[in-house]
Structure formats: structure tokens, C-alpha cells
Amino acid sequence: MGIFRRPRDTSAVTPPAISEFWDWWAQARPTIEASLASGPDRPEPDPAEFDTADIDMSELDSVDVDAAEADASEPGGGLSAEAMEELSRRIHKINPGLLWEIGGAEDRAPSLTVTGGGNPELRGITERWVRAAPTGPAAAGWTFHPARQPDPEMLGQDLILGDHEFDLEYVRLGMRADADRARVHLTAYHPDFLFVADEQRIQVALNVLHWALGEDDVARWVGEVSIATEAPIDSLPPSMLPSVVEQISEPFSEPAWLTGEGRTPRGHPARLGARFPLHRQDYPLCDLHVAISVPYANSNPDRLPVEPSSGALRAFEKKLGKLGDRAVLAVRETGDGLRVFHLYVDPDSGVISELDQLTAGWAEGKAKLASTSDPGWKALAPYQP
Structure with missing residues (x-):
């Protein structure tokens, strides 16, 4: 943990x-x-310039x-x-x-x-x-x-890269839905890929994806992108990509949590909850990672919370959920008498002072708040599938 x-x-x-x-x-x-x-x-x-023909x-x-x-x-x-x-x-x-x-x-x-x-x-x-x-x-x-x-009209135009002109009407995408990761993995094909370098192939693919979905939805829902010099089986025109993404995203219209179990450094059971999917693009101003460590007084022999502490922790989390788009709760870790709430917050919104007050009001021990700039949400990566 x-x-x-x-x-x-x-x-x-x-x-x-x-x-x-x-x-x-x-x-x-x-x-x-x-x-x-x-x-x-x-x-x-x-x-x-690009280094690889496979993109995540x-x-x-x-x-x-x-x-x-x-x-x-x-x-x-x-x-x-x-x-x-x-x-x-x-x-x-x-x-x-x-x-x-x-x-x-x-x-x-x-x-x-x-x-x-x-x-x-x-x-x-x-x-x-x-x-x-x-x-x-x-x-x-x-x-x-x-x-x-997104600019679907561009998908029917010509794209000039260097000395080569690509007719985008010939682009086809192989699409594979990954429900576990809430992403669509793609294989991009154009007949002219046989004659150009990887750099141009990748630029064609990226432009097509951005024109089909827009940059933010590409980041939200597109996973791995591969380049093909032969048309993938059952491939579709890029204009169909928004419909495929809509099917992938529909089950996640409401917030959901993934749960898991593990062990603390002391060898006791630990519980983990992670909001999924959680997209950086939905909280663009939340550049600050905040970890609030909350001790609880009542636990079972495994050092996991029981009432009345478990109820107090739920009430604390409910207050965190009322901060609107100024903060989003991303992960909670529990074990060894401690629950850690991981949030991303907007540092310019004044929400830190509210979190300070909420932390100071915890009644079952001294809660602590630590924060650090993390605009790329790198701290969240280990908790994502």
C-alpha cells in the first residue's frame, strides 16, 4: 500500500x-x-519527429x-x-x-x-x-x-505532409474495444503507407483521430494505436469512430469505483478503491495532488475500520464529494489504522483552505494533509488498469 x-x-x-x-x-x-x-x-x-510506429x-x-x-x-x-x-x-x-x-x-x-x-x-x-x-x-x-x-469535414480532404499528399478518404481504422480499460485500440491504414516513412504514417493517424474525435476524447477513450500497411479485417472509415467510442463510454456515464485488496508494509490486510475511469481532461484545472491521511480509532483484528469509525470515514468522504469541479477524489487506501484519500484539486480555487478545515476537524486522531504539484497526474498511474 x-x-x-x-x-x-x-x-x-x-x-x-x-x-x-x-x-x-x-x-x-x-x-x-x-x-x-x-x-x-x-x-x-x-x-x-517520432520514434515508433506504435502509439499509446x-x-x-x-x-x-x-x-x-x-x-x-x-x-x-x-x-x-x-x-x-x-x-x-x-x-x-x-x-x-x-x-x-x-x-x-x-x-x-x-x-x-x-x-x-x-x-x-x-x-x-x-x-x-x-x-x-x-x-x-x-x-x-x-x-x-x-x-x-473535432472537425469531421477534414476527413474528406487531402493532407499534405512534406512531398506527399494523402487522400484521407482512403483511411481505414481497425477497432478493438477494451471494456476493462474503457478504451478503443486502433490500427490505422492508408494504401500510401507502403511508400512513406513512419513519421508521416503516424502524423496521418494522429490528425485523423483528432479530426474524428477531438484531442480530449482521443486522450479519454483511445488506447494503443498501431500502423498497418495492409487493410485490417473489418476496418471502418474514421467517421465511424465516434459511434464506437460512444458505445465504450456509455457504461461509465456515472462514476464507478474499482476495489482491490492487498497487504500493508506491516503485512496486514489493505483495501484499495480507485475511481474509474477518471480522465485528466474532465478536471483540467486540477493540477495539485493532495493526500489526506486520516487515522481511525475503531478497527477489527486486521486493523481495518469498524463502526463507529467506518461511518465517520464515510461521512468524511461524502464531504469531499461536495467540492464540485474544484477537486476530485481519485483513490482511497485503507489499512493499519489509517485511510488515505488521494485527490486532485485546483490550486487557484481556494479549496485547499476548506480541506485544511475539514482535516483539522477530524475527531479520531491527528489527520494530515500533504500536497504536491502533479499536473500530469503521474501519481494516479499505479492505480489505473
């Missing part, structure tokens, strides 16, 4: 560069719109969507090189790992997307960026997104 003992950390995580960006955007937007209208003036993008979307760190999509969709002819450079500089000042793209067309409003490229550690930053964006008349017709949005 892994009890977390970490230093206290309640620091805010909103970079000042976010407000600086929006101050600059208000002044620069007319210039950017003029650049979009005047036509492209930029160098040919280099393809993104739940572990993917970063994908260069700018390079992958630059020639696939250029509303208004594309930004000038000067405008691209300045926009990149401003966004990279927020975090150098962020990527961006401008979307829209003659019949759609312009949009600006800033994304962490699949890196869960950056999802909170992009969410804070979009929540600071102008709204209403101040947005001047623009929409802003913290992750790539």
Missing part, C-alpha cells in the same frame, strides 16, 4: 504570460486578420500538430511568417511546449487553438489560457480552444 508522504505545495499555477498574451492579442488581432486575408508567406514546415494515446507526451496540419487547412491563405513568429513567441512565453493552430474558413468563424499536443502536464495551462480569453463582442467573432476540436 503506497502511502504518499510529500512536502506541502499550494502554489498557484497560472502563468503571468497568459494575461500578457491577451493584452497583446487585443492589439495584434487586426494585424493577424489582415495577414490571414493577404495570403501565405512562410517557409515549408518540417515534419514532426494515454501515454503520448507531445505531437507537433502545427507541422502536421499546416498544409491541410489554411484559412484566409495562412499567416505571414512575421505574424507566425510573433504568435509563436507569445505562446511559447506561456510555456515552450505549447502548440497552436488557426482554423476557420469562409463559412466559419476564425478560431485559435492552443494545445499541449497531447501532454497532460500542459492541459491545465491551456485551460487557464482559454478561460482568460475575451468573450462576447470583445472576441470579435473569434473562438478559442484549449485542445484540438
Whole structure:
């Protein structure tokens, strides 16, 4: 049973560069719109680099969507090189790992997307960026997104990567449902995969998945992605992927808990409960891991809680569940006279002070609260199937 003992950390995580960006955007937007209208003036993008042809979307760190999509969709002819450079500089000042793209067309409003490229550690930053964006008349017709949005129309277009043009009408996906992990494992095929390098194959697959589902739903529900040079048996067009994901996700419309048993370091029985599935994308501002260690006074010979302590622990947990989207209870560990509640919380919401008060009010011993920044939810990984 892994009890977390970490230093206290309640620091805010909103970079000042976010407000600086929006101050600059208000002044620069007319210039950017003029650049979009005047036509492209930029160098040919280099393809993104990848090391493998097999991808686990739940572990993917970063994908260069700018390079992958630059020639696939250029509303208004594309930004000038000067405008691209300045926009990149401003966004990279927020975090150098962020990527961006401008979307829209003659019949759609312009949009600006800033994304962490699949890196869960950056999802909170992009969410804070979009929540600071102008709204209403101040947005001047623009929409802003913290992750790539689904765009099914792109699935019927051509995607140019380097010197190769892919007709996406020929993409097929082999789909295998994994109910135990609440994911869909995919095999991506295009007849041109025979003639291009792995880097281009993977870029095609990632773009297709994002256009079919959107970046957040890819992270939620897509598991392993493999590349095939022969069409998988019973493969389907990417347009069918949302329907398959809907079938996988339907049983988990209500929160569920996985339970397990083990042994404490002292050899006594231990009980574990983990919320499943629990997606980082559903709580994008919750970058802080909090462990609340609560001793209980009444236990059986195995050192597991009995009444009245078990009832008090249930009441304590019920209060944790009333914190809304400012905090989410992810795991509970019980054994050796101690229950540890693991939560992810929004450090800017003020919820830490409420948790401090709740912890201080525990009547069966001295409860302790420890917190540490964990924007990638790495501490949760050992508890997921």
C-alpha cells in the first residue's frame, strides 16, 4: 500500500504570460486578420519527429500538430511568417511546449487553438489560457480552444505532409474495444503507407483521430494505436469512430469505483478503491495532488475500520464529494489504522483552505494533509488498469 508522504505545495499555477498574451492579442488581432486575408508567406514546415510506429494515446507526451496540419487547412491563405513568429513567441512565453493552430474558413468563424499536443502536464495551462480569453463582442467573432476540436469535414480532404499528399478518404481504422480499460485500440491504414516513412504514417493517424474525435476524447477513450500497411479485417472509415467510442463510454456515464485488496508494509490486510475511469481532461484545472491521511480509532483484528469509525470515514468522504469541479477524489487506501484519500484539486480555487478545515476537524486522531504539484497526474498511474 503506497502511502504518499510529500512536502506541502499550494502554489498557484497560472502563468503571468497568459494575461500578457491577451493584452497583446487585443492589439495584434487586426494585424493577424489582415495577414490571414493577404495570403501565405512562410517557409515549408518540417515534419514532426517520432520514434515508433506504435502509439499509446494515454501515454503520448507531445505531437507537433502545427507541422502536421499546416498544409491541410489554411484559412484566409495562412499567416505571414512575421505574424507566425510573433504568435509563436507569445505562446511559447506561456510555456515552450505549447502548440497552436488557426482554423476557420469562409463559412466559419476564425478560431485559435492552443494545445499541449497531447501532454497532460500542459492541459491545465491551456485551460487557464482559454478561460482568460475575451468573450462576447470583445472576441470579435473569434473562438478559442484549449485542445484540438473535432472537425469531421477534414476527413474528406487531402493532407499534405512534406512531398506527399494523402487522400484521407482512403483511411481505414481497425477497432478493438477494451471494456476493462474503457478504451478503443486502433490500427490505422492508408494504401500510401507502403511508400512513406513512419513519421508521416503516424502524423496521418494522429490528425485523423483528432479530426474524428477531438484531442480530449482521443486522450479519454483511445488506447494503443498501431500502423498497418495492409487493410485490417473489418476496418471502418474514421467517421465511424465516434459511434464506437460512444458505445465504450456509455457504461461509465456515472462514476464507478474499482476495489482491490492487498497487504500493508506491516503485512496486514489493505483495501484499495480507485475511481474509474477518471480522465485528466474532465478536471483540467486540477493540477495539485493532495493526500489526506486520516487515522481511525475503531478497527477489527486486521486493523481495518469498524463502526463507529467506518461511518465517520464515510461521512468524511461524502464531504469531499461536495467540492464540485474544484477537486476530485481519485483513490482511497485503507489499512493499519489509517485511510488515505488521494485527490486532485485546483490550486487557484481556494479549496485547499476548506480541506485544511475539514482535516483539522477530524475527531479520531491527528489527520494530515500533504500536497504536491502533479499536473500530469503521474501519481494516479499505479492505480489505473
